Structures are given as structure tokens and as C-alpha cells.
Amino acid sequence: MSYNPSQNYVAANKAGDTFTGKITTTGKAAAYAAKTANYTLTSADEYIEATTAAITITLPDAVANSKSLFNIKNSSSGTVTIATTSSQTIDGAGTFPLPIQYQAISVISNGTNWSIF
Numbered sequence: 001m002s003y004n005p006s007q008n009y010v011a012a013n014k015a016g017d018t019f020t021g022k023i024t025t026t027g028k029a030a031a032y033a034a035k036t037a038n039y040t041l042t043s044a045d046e047y048i049e050a051t052t053a054a055i056t057i058t059l060p061d062a063v064a065n066s067k068s069l070f071n072i073k074n075s076s077s078g079t080v081t082i083a084t085t086s087s088q089t090i091d092g093a094g095t096f097p098l099p100i101q102y103q104a105i106s107v108i109s110n111g112t113n114w115s116i117f
Helices: none
Strands: 002-004 009-011 032-035 047-050 056-058 069-074 080-083 095-098 103-109 114-116
Touching: 069 080, 069 095, 095 103
Parallel strands: 032 047, 047 069, 056 080
Antiparallel strands: 002 009, 069 103, 080 095, 103 114
16 A cells, blocks of 8 residues: 555555555635626636626536536526527526526536536
8 A cells, every 4th residue: 555645645556455544635625706797617617606696607518518517606686697608508498597696506517408406
């Protein structure tokens, strides 16, 4: 068994290796950004908070971003619109409104379109 501290992993080197002890991780930092104007998501985005009403958050291409997950929240007092590209859909619709303050959705690409979870 070996430990590589520069890459933070433990590897079993041969059959029968065992590990006894404690492994502690620091976790993953979430990619969070607050937006006050229209914005098109990129593959680097994860959590987006729309802090200004009447803006549009556009999802990237679902085909090029298969299995990508985005979390979008409306913290403004007005409607934020989630839009798509290339005639793709969000659960069958071309756009999805978030009209309620603090409303949030998670969307994932199925490789063709976007699904809400």
C-alpha cells in the first residue's frame, strides 16, 4: 500500500493489501457565482445564484455537456428565466421561469436535452 501526498491518494499495490487507520479529506470546493446580468453557463459553473430580476441564465449545449449538472437559484424579487441553446429543451420546454424568490432548480444534461431534478 502506498500514499502519494502530492496527489492525495492511497493505492493498493498488490492483492491482499489492507489499510487500518483514518483517512481525512478536505472535500471539494463548489463552483459558486452570483450573477446580476444575463449569463451563459460554462462547464466550470456549478452553483449559480441570480441576484437581479429579469435576467436570463442560458444553459450550455446539452450534447457537448452530457451528464453536466447545474444548480440555479433565484434570490431576486422578480422572475429569472432559464434558457437553452440549439432548440434544446428543459423537461420539454424551451425556457423555464423561476418567478419565486429563493426558488431553485437543478438541471442535468441527458446528452440531448436538460432534465430538472
